[in-house]
Amino acid sequence: MSKTVSAALKTHLEGESTSIAYLWKLVLKQHQPKISAITKANPGVVTTKWAHGYTTGDPVRIDDVLGMTEVNDTDFTVTVLSSTTFEIDTNTTGFTTYTSGGVAQKIIGFTTNSTDLVVGKVTYGSALSYRATEIKSGGDLSVDNLDVFGVLDSTTITNVDIFAGRYDFAEVEILLVNYADLTQGTMTLRKGNLGEVTIKRNQFGTELRGMTDFLTQNVVERYSVTCRVELTDSECAVRLEPPVWSATTVYTVRPVGDAGAGSVVRPTTENGRHFKCTVAGTSGGSEPAWDTTIGNTTVDGSVTWEAIQGLTLTGTLTGVTDNSNFADTSRTEADDFWTFGLLTFTSGNNIGIALEIKDYVLSTGAFELYTAMPFIVQVGDTYEVTAGCDKKVATCIAKFNNVNNFRGEPFVPGQDYMFRYPDSK
Numbered sequence: 382m383s384k385t386v387s388a389a390l391k392t393h394l395e396g397e398s399t400s401i402a403y404l405w406k407l408v409l410k411q412h413q414p415k416i417s418a419i420t421k422a423n424p425g426v427v428t429t430k431w432a433h434g435y436t437t438g439d440p441v442r443i444d445d446v447l448g449m450t451e452v453n454d455t456d457f458t459v460t461v462l463s464s465t466t467f468e469i470d471t472n473t474t475g476f477t478t479y480t481s482g483g484v485a486q487k488i489i490g491f492t493t494n495s496t497d498l499v500v501g502k503v504t505y506g507s508a509l510s511y512r513a514t515e516i517k518s519g520g521d522l523s524v525d526n527l528d529v530f531g532v533l534d535s536t537t538i539t540n541v542d543i544f545a546g547r548y549d550f551a552e553v554e555i556l557l558v559n560y561a562d563l564t565q566g567t568m569t570l571r572k573g574n575l576g577e578v579t580i581k582r583n584q585f586g587t588e589l590r591g592m593t594d595f596l597t598q599n600v601v602e603r604y605s606v607t608c609r610v611e612l613t614d615s616e617c618a619v620r621l622e623p624p625v626w627s628a629t630t631v632y633t634v635r636p637v638g639d640a641g642a643g644s645v646v647r648p649t650t651e652n653g654r655h656f657k658c659t660v661a662g663t664s665g666g667s668e669p670a671w672d673t674t675i676g677n678t679t680v681d682g683s684v685t686w687e688a689i690q691g692l693t694l695t696g697t698l699t700g701v702t703d704n705s706n707f708a709d710t711s712r713t714e715a716d717d718f719w720t721f722g723l724l725t726f727t728s729g730n731n732i733g734i735a736l737e738i739k740d741y742v743l744s745t746g747a748f749e750l751y752t753a754m755p756f757i758v759q760v761g762d763t764y765e766v767t768a769g770c771d772k773k774v775a776t777c778i779a780k781f782n783n784v785n786n787f788r789g790e791p792f793v794p795g796q797d798y799m800f801r802y803p804d805s806k
Contacts, residue, residue, distance in 0.1 A: 390558075390565040400561040402494035403570075404505045408442050408552040409487045410574075412545060412733045415725075415765075416483030419449050424460075425473030429485060430765065431727035432464040440488040440502045441469075448480030448624070449473065456488060458502045470502075480624035489538075494560045500567060540580055544755045545734055548578040548587070607772035608789040616788055619781050621767050622693040623647050623655055628666050632658045632684050640783035646686070653691050653713065660685035689782075690714065692768040695727070698760055699746070705753035709764075712746040718780075721769025724748060729762035731755065738769060 386394075393399060414429040427443070435441065437460050443452045457469035490505035492498050498505045542548060552574055556567040578587040602609055610616045618641020626646040635643030635657040644658040654673045662683030669681040672688060679686045700708040718741060725735035731754045740749040748766075770776060774791045778784045 386568040387566040389562075390568060393559050393562070393565060394568075400559055402492050402498060402558055402560040404490060404492050404498065404500060404556040404558060404567070406503060406505075406554045406556065407489045407548070407575075409489070409547055410551055411549050412547050412735060413484050413486045414733060416443070416446065416485055419446065419452065419473065419479040419483070421449075421473050421476060421478065423472035423474050424468045425452075425471055425476075426462065426466055426468055427459075427485060429465050429467075431725075431732055433467065433485060434733075435459050435461055435467060435485075435487070437461045438504075440490075440504075442486045442488055443469070444484055444486060446479065446483035448478050449476045451476045452483075456502050481620075481622055492560075498558065498560060498563065500556070500558060500563060543578050543580050545731070546577075546755070548575060550577075551575045602788075604793055605789045606791050606793075608770070608774075608777065608787055610788045612768075612770045616786060617641075617783070618786050619692070619770075619783055620645055625649055626656075626664065626668055626681075628664055628668070629682075630664045631662075632664060633661045634658050638778075638782060638785040640781050641786060645689075647691065647693075651691070651695060653694060654688045655691045656686035657689055658684060659687045690718075693765065695763065695765050698758070698762045698764065701758050701760055703753065704756075704758050705750040706747065707758055708745055708747040710746040712741075712743065714741075714743065716743050717741055718743075719748065719766050719769060721771055722767045723769075724750065725765045725767075726754070726758075727763045727765055729759055730757050731762070738766070 394401075414431055414433040416427055417430050418428040420426045439459050440456055441459055442454070442456050444454050446453050452469070452471070452473070455471075457471060460468040460470075462468060488503055490500075490503040492505035492507055494505070494507055497507050538548065553572065554569060555571040557570055558567050559565045575587045608617075613619050613621050618639070620640065623645040624647070626648055632644035632646075635645055644661075645655055646658075647655050648671055649668060652671060652673050654671065654675070656671065656679065659678065660683075662685075664684050665682035669679050669686075671686075672679045675688050675690060677688055679688070696709040696711060698707050699710045702708075719738050720741050722738050723735045724738055726732050734754060736750045736752050736754065738748055739751045741747070768780070770781070772789070774784065774787050774789065777787045
């Protein structure tokens, strides 16, 4: 990795005496609050789907936003307005209009220095006690890594957040600074991601995996009967959560077989449906009265919409068996519609935690998760659920109308066909 360093910091490092401190910057990737809106204002205001848990002055990184892409992969300092809204220290008036998606990722910093250091938008705390092994690097491009151990601190890294998995696979950057003169800038020593974070005897432990870890992964596509790509990624293009309907907006027809093309919207008030454009045009000045019968159409200005099953919906639990089995008897979707999807709690003890669904049954509205939620699940907990995909071509056609983007070869002859005798029929 290239270690860019200012001339002043380089001179300091080459001097007879140095005042060096190390900084660890963590960007949390797991179970972070999803964004539902960003205003075009000065400053911009972000709305999250559930309580974000931030306090004024916290640094966050926003990413995965559609529409207002100018905010992506950028760090901001927040000013909290409410439990689900905060300002960011940026004028978004001239940015592209927000359409959908996005996540607000918490940033945590700590330092080897004896006092806190403020670098950029991050305060690197000195209170956390930790130790790290030497960084192991090799000229043969083998995976570089180091192990980190630390004492749990109630204000920085808590056992609750570790049990919830919020620190797992966090993005990490290790920096070097002159703590006596922070204007000299930083030198990046290492970037990578944490592994799973574990707790033992009131200490946390994890491994930092360097960027060469990516070189051990497959980068070439292989033949597969099932689809190779993940639902919603750029090659799949399914929109689990399309943008909210907007007045006097030009919409285009969504073609058959391609869920990523054309226009699909969701109503401002959830009604169990999304709506695909079947006749292009401009929407009316006010939201139409939606016909929610699947297959029926709604005329909106010069646009015609067809009702389709919503792929991201919300609900409230009506029954709980244990932390991996619970039910919502108000659900109306077919058996297995949510299987392999994600269920995210938006209230209760597990707020913000998303886990994969193993099974869903319509008759009882029952969900079964592959892994139990870490904390007690209770009746009345609210949740968001997204549709799952079993990666079969039949599902791609019937459930998502997306066969043009199917990334598999279900009709390629297998080994049984290859080794069959000529007259075996």
